């Protein structure tokens with residue numbers, strides 16, 4: 001089986017990438033498999049900057065091609081927060097539960113039609129000795145008033161997709177892959193670099 005390294009420590013993202021890439025015949029490896037202690041500081045102020053930082057640091061250290069993912073949730077009523085700070089929105093250690101609680105608290109009393117939001121994802125492809133490329137995807141939705149569903153990770157239980165009449169966390173991995181910001185960004189990558197994935201071994 002072909003292998004591909006995703007420069008992430010996030011097990012939820014790893015599952016999303018498995019749903020996207022195993023149908024194409026890839027085994028997905030992450031930093032948790034290949035470089036446990038590599039934690040790249042995300043000092044950028046955009047998803048692009050952070051995706052490039054993570055991909056280049058890992059590609060350089062391991063001397064292999066990698067894909068990184070920088071992503072987050074933008075809520076219109078909060079002027080785009082949590083945005084690039086999505087992973088640690090509630091401060092301290094990363095906690096999906098505390099992050100969701102903070103969002104629900106901040107949106108208390110905000111009516112349904114003002115709860116619009118989107119997930120964004122930027123993938124960076126870094127190859128030793130070649131210029132890094134980025135690809136982006138988004139997914140529009142609304143912030144629910146309470147958690148719903150058991151699948152996914154992060155803010156998925158409070159992200160409602162009107163077209164499916166379901167929360168993101170109610171979708172099984174293949175259903176999420178078909179409509180998600182991460183899936184859309186990967187489809188962009190495949191379109192712009194049609195042979196890149198095939199060339200990995």
Ligand SMILES: O=P(O)(O)OP(=O)(O)OP(=O)(O)OC[C@H]1O[C@@H](n2cnc3c(O)ncnc32)[C@H](O)[C@@H]1O
Pocket residue numbers: 007008009010013042069070071072073086087088099119152153154155156180182
């Ligand atoms: O940097 P790595 O190691 O990849 O892992 P991370 O969790 O820190 O990832 P980011 O820096 O890109 O922060 C993204 C955060 O945005 C949220 N997020 C991103 N994609 C999501 C998705 O598909 N569903 C729910 N929440 C998501 C979630 O809180 C993530 O922790």
Ligand SMILES: [Mg+2]
Pocket residue numbers: 042087
């Ligand atoms: Mg991170």
